[in-house]
Amino acid sequence: MTRAMTEVLRTQWLASRWLLVPIVLLCIGLPQAVVRLATRYAGGSLDRLNPGMTSEIGPPLLIGALEGLSAIFPFLAAITGAAIALAAWNWDHRTNHVYALALPVPRSRYALMKLWAGALILLVPTLAIWIGAWLATAGVMIPDGLRAYPLAFTARFLLAALLIYATMFALAAGTIRTTLVIFIGSVLLLMVMGVGLPLLHDHLGVDLITPLQTAWYTMLGWPGPFEVFGGSWLLIDV
Amino acid sequence: MSNAIEVRGLTYRAGRSFSLSDVSLTVPSGSIYGFLGPNGAGKTTTVRLLLGMMRRATGEVRLLDHAIPDDLPAALAVTGYVPERPHVYPSLRVDEALRFHAAFHTRWDAVWAARMQRTFELPGDRRVGRLSKGEAGKLMMLLALAQRPELLILDEPTDGLDPMVRRDVLTALLDYVGDTGATVFISSHLVHELERMCDWVGVLDHGRMIAEMPIDVLKGGVKRIRLTAPAMHGHAAPVELLNGHQAPFEILSRVNDPLTSGESWVVRGWTDPMKSYFDTVGATVRDVVDLDLEEVFVELLRSGREAKS
Numbered sequence: 001m002t003r004a005m006t007e008v009l010r011t012q013w014l015a016s017r018w019l020l021v022p023i024v025l026l027c028i029g030l031p032q033a034v035v036r037l038a039t040r041y042a043g044g045s046l047d048r049l050n051p052g053m054t055s056e057i058g059p060p061l062l063i064g065a066l067e068g069l070s071a072i073f074p075f076l077a078a079i080t081g082a083a084i085a086l087a088a089w090n091w092d093h094r095t096n097h098v099y100a101l102a103l104p105v106p107r108s109r110y111a112l113m114k115l116w117a118g119a120l121i122l123l124v125p126t127l128a129i130w131i132g133a134w135l136a137t138a139g140v141m142i143p144d145g146l147r148a149y150p151l152a153f154t155a156r157f158l159l160a161a162l163l164i165y166a167t168m169f170a171l172a173a174g175t176i177r178t179t180l181v182i183f184i185g186s187v188l189l190l191m192v193m194g195v196g197l198p199l200l201h202d203h204l205g206v207d208l209i210t211p212l213q214t215a216w217y218t219m220l221g222w223p224g225p226f227e228v229f230g231g232s233w234l235l236i237d238v
Numbered sequence: 239m240s241n242a243i244e245v246r247g248l249t250y251r252a253g254r255s256f257s258l259s260d261v262s263l264t265v266p267s268g269s270i271y272g273f274l275g276p277n278g279a280g281k282t283t284t285v286r287l288l289l290g291m292m293r294r295a296t297g298e299v300r301l302l303d304h305a306i307p308d309d310l311p312a313a314l315a316v317t318g319y320v321p322e323r324p325h326v327y328p329s330l331r332v333d334e335a336l337r338f339h340a341a342f343h344t345r346w347d348a349v350w351a352a353r354m355q356r357t358f359e360l361p362g363d364r365r366v367g368r369l370s371k372g373e374a375g376k377l378m379m380l381l382a383l384a385q386r387p388e389l390l391i392l393d394e395p396t397d398g399l400d401p402m403v404r405r406d407v408l409t410a411l412l413d414y415v416g417d418t419g420a421t422v423f424i425s426s427h428l429v430h431e432l433e434r435m436c437d438w439v440g441v442l443d444h445g446r447m448i449a450e451m452p453i454d455v456l457k458g459g460v461k462r463i464r465l466t467a468p469a470m471h472g473h474a475a476p477v478e479l480l481n482g483h484q485a486p487f488e489i490l491s492r493v494n495d496p497l498t499s500g501e502s503w504v505v506r507g508w509t510d511p512m513k514s515y516f517d518t519v520g521a522t523v524r525d526v527v528d529l530d531l532e533e534v535f536v537e538l539l540r541s542g543r544e545a546k547s
Contacts, residue, residue, distance in 0.1 A: 003341040011327060011338060091327040098325040101291045103342045104314035 004105065009117040016087035020124055023080050027128035030076060031136035031153075031235055038065035039140065059146050063237065070233040077157045078229075080125045081164030088118040089172045115169055122161055130154040133235055146236050153235050159228045241300075242267045242389050242421035243288065248297035250287055258283060258445040261297070265423050265438065270415065272432035272453070273425040274535055275442035281425040282322050284442065285393045288423075289319060302389055315344065318382030320392040324374040328367025332360050332377060336384075343385035351384035354410065372403035379407045383414045390415075392424040396431065408435070433531035441538050448542035453531070460490070460534045461508040462527040465516065466500040486512050490541040500524070504537045 042061040092100050100110060130150060137148035171179050193212065200206045220230035243265035250258040258280050265271040275281045286292045288299055290307035299306040304313035326335045336355070340346040355362065358376040360369075369377060375395065382390060390411070396404040412435065415422055426432055432439070433453070440450040449456065488506040495502055513523050529537070 007338045007341040011330065011334075014329065014334075091329060095325050095327060098291065098321055099327065102289060102314060102319045102321075102325065104311045105342060106311050 005113050005116070008110075008113045009120060011091065012088055012114065012117040013121060015091050016084055016118075016121055019083050019087050020121070023076075023083060023125050024128040026076060027080070027125045027157075028132040028135070030072060031129065031132040032139065034066070034069045034072065035136040035140055035235060038062060038069050041065040041069075057143055059143050059238070062143060062146065063234065066234050066236060070235070073153075073157065073233040074160060074229045076129075077160035078164045081122070081161040081166075082168045084118050084122055084161075085165045085168035086172050088114050088169060093176055111173060115166070118165060118169060119162065122158070122165055125161070126154060126158045129157045137235055140236075142236055146238060148236050150235065153233065156228055156231065156233060163225065163228060240267060241265060242269075242302055243271075243423060244298075244300040245284075245288070246298045248284070248287060248299065249295045250283060250292065251295055252283070256280070256283075256445065258287070261442070261445070261447050263440050263447060263450055265421060267421050268419050269438045270422040270424065270436045271438040271440065272436035273423060273440050273442065274427065274429060274432065275425075276427060276539065279442045280445040281427075281442055282393055283445075285391060285423075285425055288391060289314070289317070316388040318385055318387035318390045320378045320382045320390070320395045322393045322397070324366065324369075324378055326366050326377070326381070328365065330366050331363050332366060332369070333362035335366050335377070336362075336381070339381050339385070345386040347384050347386055351380060354380045354384065357410075358406065372399055375399045375403060375407055379410055383410060386418070388418075388420055390420055390422045390424075392422065394426055395424065396428065397426070404431075429532040429535050430530075439531070441535065441542075443539050443542050444546070446542075449538050456534060457529065457531060459508055460504065460506050460529055460537065462529055462533075463503045463505060463508070464495070464500060464524040464527075465503065466522045466524055486515055488541075490537045504529070504533075504541075 039057060039062065042057045042065045101107070103110060105113075133150035133153050137150050142148055171182055197208050197212070201209055218224050219226050221227055224230075241264050243263065245261060245263045248258060248261040256278075261280075261284060263273075273281055273284070283292065287294050288301065288306065290299075290310040290313075301313040302316055304310070306313060326339075330338065332355070336351060340348065340351070358373075358380060360373055360377055360380070364373075366374065366377065375398075379395060382392070392411075395411075396407055399407065408431070411422070414420065424432065424436070436453050438451070439453045439456055441448050485505075487508050490504040490506055493502045508526070510526075513526075516523050
C-alpha cells in the first residue's frame with residue numbers, strides 16, 4: 001500500500017469512525033436478536049446456555065419466523081454501505097473539493113483510492129456481522145434437519161453493502177446538489193410511476209406496469225445486479 | 239523555459255452575471271507576479287482555471303511547460319497553491335494534515351516543515367478547523383512551501399491576517415523564493431503589499447486584463463501631470479488646445495483645475511522628452527508627479543471602465 005493510499009484510508013477512517021459505532025453495535029446485536037425473537041415467535045426456546053429450558057421447535061415454524069424477521073438485514077447492509085459512501089466524500093464536500101483537486105494525482109486515481117479505502121472500512125461492520133451471526137447461531141441448539149450459515153450470511157451482507165456502497169459512492173462523488181437532484185428525481189419518478197402507470201393502464205389501455213415489473217424482478221433476481229438483496233438472508237436454514 | 243505561466247485567450251462563463259473574456263497573461267520564470275483586481279474581478283476564477291479546477295470555455299493554459307488540464311498532475315507536483323480560504327480537511331489535526339499532504343508530494347521537505355511548524359508556533363494536536371485565521375494562513379503557506387515547488391500560486395494569501403502574521407507569512411515566502419528562485423503568482427487586492435515585492439503586475443477588471451507589464455515600467459510610465467493653459471487663451475484648458483493633435487502618450491484621466499485654469503492629467507507611457515509636446519501647443523507643464531501602485535491601479539481601473547462604457 002502506498003503512503004498516499006495509507007493516508008486516504010486513515011482520513012476516511014477518521015471521517016467515518018463515529019458513524020460506524022452504532023452500525024457495528026447493530027451488526028453484532030441484530031443477528032442475535034433476530035434468532036432469539038424467531039425462536040420465541042415459533043413458540044419455543046433453543047437457548048444453549050439454559051438447556052433445561054429448551055423446548056422442541058419444528059423446523060418449518062422456525063424458518064417461517066426467521067424469514068419474517070430477516071427482512072431487516074438487507075436494510076442494515078444498505079444503510080451500512082450508504083453511510084460509509086457518504087462519509088467518504090463528506091470532508092471533500094465541506095471544502096468544495098478544492099483540496100482534492102489541488103493534489104498532484106489524476107482524479108480518477110484519487111477517486112479509486114477513496115473507493116478502495118471505503119471498501120476496506122466496510123470490512124469492520126462485516127467482521128461485526130460475522131461475530132454477531134456466529135454468536136447468534138452458536139448460542140442456540142439448532143433443530144435436527146437445519147444448519148447455521150453464519151459465513152454465507154456474512155458474505156451476502158458484504159456483497160449487498162458493497163453494492164450499495166459503490167452506487168452511493170458514485171452518486172455522492174458529485175456536488176451535494178447533484179446528489180440531491182438525483183435522489184429527489186428518483187423518488188419523484190417512483191411516485192409518478194406509482195400513480196401515473198395505473199392511470200395509463202385504466203384509461204388508455206397502455207400497459208407499462210408489466211414490463212416494469214419484469215424489469216424490477218430481473219434486477220432483483222439472478223443475474224440481476226441486486227440479486228444479492230432478493231436471495232435468502234436466513235441465518236439458519238435447511 | 240522562459241515563462242512559468244502562459245495563458246492565451248482564456249474564456250469562462252458562469253451564468254449571465256460573470257465571465258472571463260479572452261484573458262491572456264505571461265508570468266516569466268523566476269518573477270514575482272502580482273495579479274491585481276478589485277473584488278469580483280475574476281481573480282479567484284482565473285487562479286482556479288490555471289490549476290485546472292474548473293473547465294474553461296476556450297483558451298490555452300500552460301504551467302511550467304505542462305499543458306493544463308492534460309498534464310495536470312505533473313504540473314501540480316511542482317506547484318504550491320495557497321487558496322483564498324483554508325482548503326485542508328478541517329477535522330484533521332495539524333500534524334495529520336502535514337502527514338496527509340506529505341504523502342502526495344514526493345519533494346516534501348519534512349525537516350524544513352518541522353522547523354517552520356515551530357517557527358509559526360502551530361500546535362500539532364489542534365484541529366485545522368479550530369485554528370485561528372492567522373494560524374490557518376501560516377499552515378497554508380507551510381504546506382505550499384514544504385513541498386518545494388517551482389511555482390507558487392497564491393490567492394489572497396494574507397487577506398484578513400494581522401500585520402504580525404502577514405509579515406511572518408511573507409517573510410517565509412520571500413526566504414523560500416530567495417533560496418530557490420521559484421516563480422510566484424500572487425493574487426491580491428492589497429496593492430501596497432504587492433508593490434514592495436512584485437516585479438511584474440497584471441491587472442484584471444470585470445473579467446478582462448487591462449494591463450500587464452513589469453512594475454517599474456508601470457509605475458515609471460504612469461505620471462500625474464499638472465498643466466497650465468497659456469495666458470493668451472484666458473480660461474481655456476490645455477486639453478481643448480490639444481484636441482487636434484496626436485498625443486505621444488495615453489491619457490488615463492483628465493481633471494479640470496479651476497484655480498489654476500489648468501488641468502491635472504494621469505498619463506501612461508510618459509517620458510520626460512514628451513514635455514516638448516506641450517510646448518508645441520503653448521501649454522506649460524507645471525510638474526510631473528510619480529504615482530504609487532495604488533494610484534496607478536485606480537487610474538487604470540477608471541480608464542478601463544470609461545473606455546468600456
